Amino acid sequence: MPVLGLGTWRMGESGRRRGDELDALKYGLDIGYPMIDTAEMYGEGVAEEIVGEAIKGRAKRPHIVSKVYPHNATRAGTVAACERSLKRLGIERIDLYLLHWRGGARLQETFEAFHRLREQGKIGDFGVSNFDRGDMEEAAHLDKGLTGSNQVLYCLSRRGPEFDLLPLMRKKSIPLMAYSPLDQGRLLTKPALKKLAGDAGCTPAQLALAWVMAQPGVVTIPKSSTRERVQENFGALDVKLTPEIAAELDRAFPPPKGKQSLEML
Numbered sequence: 001m002p003v004l005g006l007g008t009w010r011m012g013e014s015g016r017r018r019g020d021e022l023d024a025l026k027y028g029l030d031i032g033y034p035m036i037d038t039a040e041m042y043g044e045g046v047a048e049e050i051v052g053e054a055i056k057g058r059a060k061r062p063h064i065v066s067k068v069y070p071h072n073a074t075r076a077g078t079v080a081a082c083e084r085s086l087k088r089l090g091i092e093r094i095d096l097y098l099l100h101w102r103g104g105a106r107l108q109e110t111f112e113a114f115h116r117l118r119e120q121g122k123i124g125d126f127g128v129s130n131f132d133r134g135d136m137e138e139a140a141h142l143d144k145g146l147t148g149s150n151q152v153l154y155c156l157s158r159r160g161p162e163f164d165l166l167p168l169m170r171k172k173s174i175p176l177m178a179y180s181p182l183d184q185g186r187l188l189t190k191p192a193l194k195k196l197a198g199d200a201g202c203t204p205a206q207l208a209l210a211w212v213m214a215q216p217g218v219v220t221i222p223k224s225s226t227r228e229r230v231q232e233n234f235g236a237l238d239v240k241l242t243p244e245i246a247a248e249l250d251r252a253f254p255p256p257k258g259k260q261s262l263e264m265l
């Protein structure tokens with residue numbers, strides 16, 4: 001599982017922005033992002049079409065993650081939704097296919113459909129999203145083959161998953177895919193982050209992303225529709241998070257002292 005990918009939420013919602021969104025994704029792939037995260041929900045399928053356009057004709061295509069809506073996640077509905085996504089993406093296999101959030105169909109049915117899709121070669125692996133500790137325990141108990149990922153809200157300013165979800169996922173070797181790693185941009189105005197980024201010789205976004213990627217078993221998928229920010233965010237891979245800066249970040253953004261319910265955007 002690549003440690004860094006491109007997010008696509010809010011893409012495909014406006015015809016006016018489509019050109020910039022496509023350009024940002026293509027540029028991201030050109031500079032080496034190895035993964036793109038999307039979903040049938042994003043732009044009601046249009047984000048997947050933009051991703052399809054961005055990856056078309058590339059010698060090496062990135063790892064593609066997509067998600068099924070809970071209301072489509074029945075045994076037959078999951079298969080049909082995946083086939084629609086494959087068509088929009090213009091590919092034969094989604095590398096990682098996730099249940100976007102819990103609800104709608106019985107989990108057992110969704111997992112049966114995921115297995116069927118994997119046997120047919122239409123997906124490489126499967127996982128879930130927005131599952132808190134209890135849901136994750138249930139899912140892992142239901143399906144011992146659940147190894148793909150659990151994609152959840154996790155960033156410096158929202159560290160709740162560290163208390164009991166992340167330890168469980170590490171024990172089961174299931175990667176946590178951190179969404180909204182910049183807290184949708186809100187994190188970047190925090191004075192403590194700005195100061196520490198200055199000390200570390202990088203930008204606030206790079207430090208926030210470097211911190212997420214430094215957490216064992218965690219990968220992340222920041223979204224940007226501009227080349228400059230796509231490039232800036234990629235630079236997070238080069239940031240050296242020293243123990244001193246990590247300790248300062250812990251002081252400014254303390255880890256949870258108790259259970260916090262999983263937040264969802």
Ligand SMILES: NC(=O)c1ccc[n+]([C@@H]2O[C@H](COP(=O)([O-])OP(=O)(O)OC[C@H]3O[C@@H](n4cnc5c(N)ncnc54)[C@H](OP(=O)(O)O)[C@@H]3O)[C@@H](O)[C@H]2O)c1
Pocket residue numbers: 006007008009010037038100129130151152178179180181182183184185188205221222223224225226229230232233265
């Ligand atoms: N599974 C789920 O339920 C779920 C929920 C939310 C998100 N996700 C996934 O996770 C991805 C990332 O989360 P997100 O999009 O919510 O939030 P995010 O990546 O934390 O932040 C995106 C926002 O920050 C801005 N931004 C990006 N890089 C920046 C930089 N270097 N400097 C300043 N601003 C910057 C972007 O604006 P510009 O585009 O204008 O640059 C955008 O408004 C999504 O796109 C989606 O693929 C999944």
